[in-house]
Amino acid sequence: MKKASILQSAVFLLFIAAFFILHLILPDNSFSERENRVLQPLPRFSWSALQSGRFTSMLESYCSDQFPLRDGWITLKAGSELALGKEENNGVCLCAGDTLIEPWTAPSSDTPEARMAAVNALAENSGLPVTFALIPDASELWREKLPFGVPNDSQADYVRAAYALSAVPTADVLGALEAHKDEPIFYRTDHHWTTLGAYYGYTAVAKALGLSPVPLSDYRETVVTREFYGTAYSSSGFSWVQPDSISAYVPDDGLTVTNYPAGQPEPGTLYEESRLAVKDKYAYFYGGNTPRIEIETGRDGQKLLILRDSYTDSLSPFLLAHYSRITMLDLRYYKLGLRDFLAEHDFDQILICYGVKSFAEDAQVSAMAE
Numbered sequence: 001m002k003k004a005s006i007l008q009s010a011v012f013l014l015f016i017a018a019f020f021i022l023h024l025i026l027p028d029n030s031f032s033e034r035e036n037r038v039l040q041p042l043p044r045f046s047w048s049a050l051q052s053g054r055f056t057s058m059l060e061s062y063c064s065d066q067f068p069l070r071d072g073w074i075t076l077k078a079g080s081e082l083a084l085g086k087e088e089n090n091g092v093c094l095c096a097g098d099t100l101i102e103p104w105t106a107p108s109s110d111t112p113e114a115r116m117a118a119v120n121a122l123a124e125n126s127g128l129p130v131t132f133a134l135i136p137d138a139s140e141l142w143r144e145k146l147p148f149g150v151p152n153d154s155q156a157d158y159v160r161a162a163y164a165l166s167a168v169p170t171a172d173v174l175g176a177l178e179a180h181k182d183e184p185i186f187y188r189t190d191h192h193w194t195t196l197g198a199y200y201g202y203t204a205v206a207k208a209l210g211l212s213p214v215p216l217s218d219y220r221e222t223v224v225t226r227e228f229y230g231t232a233y234s235s236s237g238f239s240w241v242q243p244d245s246i247s248a249y250v251p252d253d254g255l256t257v258t259n260y261p262a263g264q265p266e267p268g269t270l271y272e273e274s275r276l277a278v279k280d281k282y283a284y285f286y287g288g289n290t291p292r293i294e295i296e297t298g299r300d301g302q303k304l305l306i307l308r309d310s311y312t313d314s315l316s317p318f319l320l321a322h323y324s325r326i327t328m329l330d331l332r333y334y335k336l337g338l339r340d341f342l343a344e345h346d347f348d349q350i351l352i353c354y355g356v357k358s359f360a361e362d363a364q365v366s367a368m369a370e
Contacts, residue, residue: 087147092236100232103152121369133171171208190230202318250317260292285313302348
């Protein structure tokens with residue numbers, strides 16, 4: 001018995017020593033392609049950082065982020081969770097058809113009232129026609145795919161509660177998606193909708209704006225990549241799941257796109273081809289999160305301002321057929337003040353278009369009322 005204990009201790013010590021040596025030999029990584037995030041570098045020591053606890057916290061993050069063969073261990077953990085009878089890892093469920101879905105937990109400290117008050121205040125303060133659209137995700141439309149008994153709050157209930165408080169016209173995106181829920185309207189590895197799902201959402205938004213949607217048959221689908229691994233894949237550890245495809249429908253000719261990444265204009269594009277070579281391929285649409293984007297279509301028509309999150313990046317190209325200019329602001333990154341922006345620019349309509357999750361959780365929604 002004593003020899004067995006000594007042998008077990010020796011194996012354990014050899015295991016620790018081997019990974020310590022690997023940690024010294026292998027270079028640190030600054031970015032995780034799989035997790036699509038910046039990794040913690042080795043923190044600089046200081047007595048003040050040690051006393052405040054910041055140094056030990058950063059050191060713990062550093063050891064976790066730079067652990068040797070980290071990606072392999074993440075996959076092993078995910079497989080172990082499944083072997084133990086669990087059907088999720090890191091809050092992501094592995095569902096039928098290699099579909100990864102993150103169940104939604106409604107914020108316990110927030111209700112639609114305060115956020116809808118900001119929407120209604122914007123309509124009153126701006127003096128412009130405002131239309132409001134909420135986009136539910138796969139946890140609502142594909143909830144039957146989730147493992148039995150997994151807690152999952154109703155985004156449909158949230159949408160109905162928010163719309164009941166709205167003083168402005170609303171778009172029935174939920175109904176439009178429900179009519180096509182058996183189609184690939186969401187990515188299997190990402191929280192966003194596919195471009196096909198965005199088209200169906202566009203039809204609901206267009207009707208709410210008083211427009212006649214362009215038929216899907218008028219577009220030609222172009223598959224731009226078949227190697228898309230999204231955010232659900234990054235956080236789940238289920239690395240054996242097959243990738244998604246990304247498609248484009250709207251041609252990008254005849255447009256002038258301008259980005260304002262730091263307040264100063266620079267040439268942009270409807271589709272950023274270079275993003276297809278990196279992990280975050282959803283940034284193919286406009287190049288990713290940007291505070292302000294302006295698109296001149298060369299058509300006659302009205303000018304539309306869209307307050308949005310990233311869901312709108314794949315929906316807005318469909319709206320270009322109806323306007324002479326579309327300006328999009330992401331209030332998470334645009335910090336110059338919405339009231340001043342409206343006073344300095346000429347618009348005919350405002351569209352507020354958010355995913356349910358970001359609308360319910362993003363603190364910057366309140367900036368609409370300022």
